[in-house]
Amino acid sequence: MAIAVAGPEIERLIQLLARLPGLGPRSARRAALHLIKKRDALMTPLASALQVAIDKIEVCKTCGNIDTQNPCTVCTDPRRDPSIIVVVADVADLWALERASATNGRYHVLGATLSPLDGVGPDDLTIDALVARAHDPAVGEIILALNATVDGQTTAHYVTDLLQDANVKVTRLAHGVPVGGELDYLDEGTLSAAMRQRTLF
């Protein structure tokens, strides 16, 4: 794809950068050049930050979060409510909920959503571990924070079925108008869900 114009070491760097999401071959070249020009200010710190991450980052054995401690910061935080488990598909979703300070509960990362077309079945998700956690008497509510897509909702139904024997309340995120959103630009499904689930003003 990229024609070798620089030495093989630079080409290798460009090829690896191009595999990052959001960077194509052209922007990877620009990024490599930027790094080389800012060797002390950026390239050296980035190399060592990557090495630190390689050495230290682990997957939390309780919830599946990514952290430098195991169990992770969220699981060991005594201020978090142990009775709530928020189920997410991916660590990125966990991060998004944390940025929003959306919950005081703890998490469970499934790792993916069910997707028969992509060959993702129940065994590829950490559903067994979730069911085991749900049977802990300290847990009272499981919040399904899954994408409002077909795969996400299929996964939500599947998980809900398996949680029926556990003594927990299973909830899911509300559908509705995004904050700052304009009605004119919303799809019909969102609008009618927002109308059905309207709340007292």
Next chain:
Amino acid sequence: MAIAVAGPEIERLIQLLARLPGLGPRSARRAALHLIKKRDALMTPLASALQVAIDKIEVCKTCGNIDTQNPCTVCTDPRRDPSIIVVVADVADLWALERASATNGRYHVLGATLSPLDGVGPDDLTIDALVARAHDPAVGEIILALNATVDGQTTAHYVTDLLQDANVKVTRLAHGVPVGGELDYLDEGTLSAAMRQRTLF
């Protein structure tokens, strides 16, 4: 900007990735997560590729190109025509010309274009070194491959003036219709330049 949701090591990695051109805070988070998930396949190779680049890459003392050897591969390639020096503003432009196999000559990287508004003056560019190279009797032509912007053309005029004492032909890139371009979408300046500089069919 980014709220700390992961540990400080991951936040540091995200912040450094966000300083790459083409990655904002959000895509830097996605890139960090991608790297962490692909620790062996991507993060470790990237860390070592960066370290190799840090250790090996130098600026060519002849032309200003970036390479792992000094003088660079282009300057030492015996198949390149030593009588032609292609003047570019930046290494990125050199790479672009090399990808296009646009020239068989050697290069001279100015490092920037003159830009009084940004405080970039002649002393910030490697113009003295270019004038010295131009006085080499082996050099017959200096091709100014500078951006067709105000700054690029100002730089071209400035460099041309300083090269008057050297016994070289000074040329510049042609203006015209981009290959694959549609006339309807071209600006007037490009169209009239393409008309003036028309060639025999």
